[in-house]
Amino acid sequence: MRRSLILMGLTGLLPIVVLGAAYGAVTLREQRAALDRQAALASRSTARLVGREIAATLDAVKMISRSPSLDSGINRPIFTRLGLRLMEDHPDWAALSIADLDGNRVLDLPKPIGGALGKVVEPGSLAAAIRTRQPQVGLVVPGPDRMTAFAVRAPVIQDGAPRYVVSAVVPVRAMQHLLYTESVPADWRLRLIDARGTVVAQSGTVGDEEMAAIVTSVPESGWRVEVAVPRGSFAALTRQTRWVLVGGGVLALAVFAALAFALAVELRRYRQRQAATVQAQRLEALGRLTGGVAHDLNNLLTPILGGLDLLRGRTGDDPKAQRYIDSATHSAERARSLVARLLAYAKRQALTPEAIDVPTMLADLHELLQRSVGPTIGCTIHSAQDLPPVRADRNQLELAVLNLVINARDAIKTGGRLSGTIVIAARPPRREDLRGLARGDYLALAVHDDGCGMDAATLRRAMEPFFTTKAGDRGTGLGLSMVHGFAEQSAGRLVLESAPGQGTSATLILPVTDAPPAVADDARDRPTRTAEILLVDDDPAVREAAAEVLRAHGHQVAEAESLSQGMAALADAPGTALIITDYMMPGGTGGEFIARARDAGMPQPFLLLTGYTDAAEDLPGDVPQLRKPFRERELLDAVDALLG
Template sequence: MRRSLILMGLTGLLPIVVLGSAYGAVTLREQRAALDRQAVLASRSTARLVGREIAATVDAVKMISRSPTLDGAINRPGFTELARRLMEDHPNWATLSVADSNGNRLLDLPRPIGGKLGKVIDPSSLARAVRTRQPQVGHAIRGPSRTAFAVRAPVVRRSAVPYVVSAIIPIKAMQPLLFAEEVPADWRLRLFDKRGAVIAQAGSAGGEAVQSVVAAVPEAGWQVEVAVPRGSFTAFTRQTRIVLLGGGIVALALFAALGLALMVELRRFRQRQAAIVQAQRLEALGRLTGGVAHDLNNLLTPILGGLDLLRARIGEDPKALRYIESATSSAERARSLVARLLAYARRQALTPAAIDVAALLADLQELLQRSVGPTISCEIRTAPELLAVRADRNQLELAVLNLVINARDAIKTGSRISGTIQVDVRPPRREDVRNLPRGDYLALSVRDDGCGMDAATLRRAMEPFFTTKAGDRGTGLGLSMVHGFAEQSAGRLVLESAPGQGTTATLILPTTDAPPPVRDETRARPTRTAEILLVDDDPAVREAAAEVLRAHGHRVVEAESMRQGLAALSGAPGTALVITDYMMPGGTGGEFIARARHAGLPQRFLLLTGYTDTAEDLPGDVPQLRKPFRERELLEAVDALLA
């Protein structure tokens, strides 16, 4: 009997031990890999931070070396004033020194090192600076009062090096850079110079280090080391042993439960991995489509502008007008396609505001019913007392219309002509908002009883240009546009479907306590004309916009770069408005506007750009006009600024 019980216990315990051991090994390996990745990222991030600090110091010292105060004999009062100002901006500099090419210190500010002038403490880095005529970062050297290193820049005058300017920086000034990277307290970060001397250290690795990760700082020839101690892994090992011991004690009772839990966890892990791969794939496609859309916008702008100008000049020739209308219609369709690409790439221009979703759906109900036809019922249901959402109203209306039309097409598959579409507004489920930023959300779902999608189709449903519709019934951009709009609005689009069971598309959007805005009345367009400066590096875009403005009485001066634009602006005080592209030779539109305002120029500005996320340095009071634009849109934007 005892032997039977032992055999039964071992029989029940063996699968648990095997599965538990395997699960523990996998978990331990994943945790160790995560620690390894964290160590590599910490070393690279710290190396980049140190490199940026060194590069900034090198640039500052190079700027000093080019000062006119060092031409010929040292202009001590002028150089002292320059040094004082720069050292106020660089409080980590202990001394700013000028030495001759033989290493004799001629001037130390704010006071001589060690109380008197003499030879430089690190002559090798000075000799390299003289020989190479390039800035050099010296070794960590113990001086009279502190351990420091020097950043040196040669003063090159007529192919000679009469002086070398050096910023002396205590090594303790580098210590805060190591603390900027958040790592476990028992890890150790160290910064070494070219000779292997420790410049700075943070943390103290306890025990023998299992792994040391080293990253180079190319700007100085230094290295950053991240040491992970053995103790960082003992917690994972201890947890694994506890799991194995607990599993052995309750083996017979929990065998089925543990096996089920393991299967569920593995399934969730696969789902998470598949979701990550899909997100990365969609992100890559988004970057590609966004770049293509931006270039297409630049191509469409002169096309639409030229057609508008031709329409105004062609007269009453009906055949020519028909050709122009056909070309304009095709260009507008291309413009709409580009807008959808930008929506998928999350680079469209949005104007988020508080929206009462129930009221919006009530306004759309008649349009939605007409869109699906009389044989399909489109029902709208909203929960009471829901908060408003924060989103772009036009894009939200377009997203709802796209989802309803997709539902209609799913119902009308094969010979079927009737069905039901339900549009529900409700609080989201917990799984709908998982991994979204903390806050309140609203769920707008569109459910149909159509053919549904299999797993393979569902995985690709939000890819741009992917469609299961035959012929020319769709571009494959509807769901991808809704997905991009949801992501850009800090929400998400959730698709649920199965063959023969219909599809549910749920749009999750953040809510807001702000009241919906009151729409302004449309005002008449003024007729004032003015002198306008137009800056754009694309000749076709510039010519089309200039011709539109000149055709309506404006005087236009053209420039193709930031430098030409600033020169034209400073030489034409009568200019009332500046229209500038964002990306152009010599700098960005934001830099152009900042420099003009810094110079005290009073003109107003209008920015032309292909999509929104590039204009990060644009002042908030500068309006933007998206490419491609029509003649009417350009004139309305100009009139609003001249009013």
């Protein structure tokens, strides 16, 4: 009997141990491969960043080596002015220098390196630039001012032969930030090494622990990026696997059934997490693609709408032509609305707060909301008397209400129900709704349903992105998170209250404003004042359409397609009364353009044309924005408001 029991135990234990060992080996190999892939990806990504940085510096130095101020000798005043401007655009440069073919520095900007002119510190790259007649990246060396740096050099070619060498001196600390763009474990080490093996920059752990390194070259400079992973990371995986195998072998017979059940549960959860991760990645990629496509569509729709508005005024009383123009304008407006929804979905829509009469907005939305929930669910609206307007983005507020109503509909239909009630109420907020908000007056917009409700655990996670209790083909988990983000961005909050079987109340708390709600004004056909206007936009179609609209109403318009051209045009036309600029354009952003113009003492007001400005951190808060695509009346009204 004892032998039978032992044999049965060994028979049951042996396959479990073998399977556990195989599973542990596969897991170890996959985890090690994942570490290798992560290290290789970090190395390649950092090398690309370094390469782009070096290439940009090479292009800049090559450009200044071709300056006309170096055509016949060195025109020091002109070159100094150009060089200092270039250094303003490259704040990481420590110096800009010109040396002759013997390595003697003849001009250093902004001041002599080390206090006096002399020989170049690292002559090897200077000789290579003269020999090859191509830009070169020098070695990392300590300079006379005790600053470790490298030089980026380009020869000045005159009459087919090198005459001088222009060099930009870049401190190694300027490359340090490139190593922090990759998110890697704290015990990893990233190093940037030059052609001689000198460490240019380094981040991460520096110790005596043995490391496994992955190296990627930077072809633009002859440097290389090294990502080193502690070998102890792999040893730790081995130790963990051994402990799992030993513990599993000892407890295998006693907990075999429980282990099988736990494994099945874990595999199911793992598949759910994997599916959620894949879905999140797809949605993120779709959001980026959607934002980019919508931005391009805005640029395409702007000249279409502008051209149609111009044609409307030039066709006279021809009813057939007016009908064609109205049809085309209606289609363009529908495309404009679709682009706005795409940008809202991609979270790249710049908010434009305005005063909104909430009861009027809800009345306008009621038909759409009722159609969205279906005929079997009643959707009613209750608004308190004499409510002040709120300050928010109208499109985003309407989208938030629609999201909340659709969530309420789905909660009612959970469990096979076909009918229910949704109540939308606009009212003053309760005191507990305002805790933690800034002092001021607010309005509450609540959506209540008599659906299934949520338990405490679900309620805590309801506003997390991608968290959903719906089937995978019915929900993305983005609705409440988008409403929450909109409320926070509007200086308010979203309050959720729910209990199982008692329905859910979702309440938007938004700040009120003393400004009256906007009223459409179509009475004026011409601007109240004409003026000289500078229009800066790198898209020729957008620039031409906007300029034609302005000129058709009496304005004098000068055009530019980049930041530098805009600054030059301002300098040549001090009588300019208004500047209209795009945000993304060659030579810098609209925010940089505004800052440089104001630093130069130019008092003109600015109007920013934008498709979306999700990264416009440098934009002053007092600059009004006009979203693309815009209509003729919208552009003229914005110009009138600034010309005042």
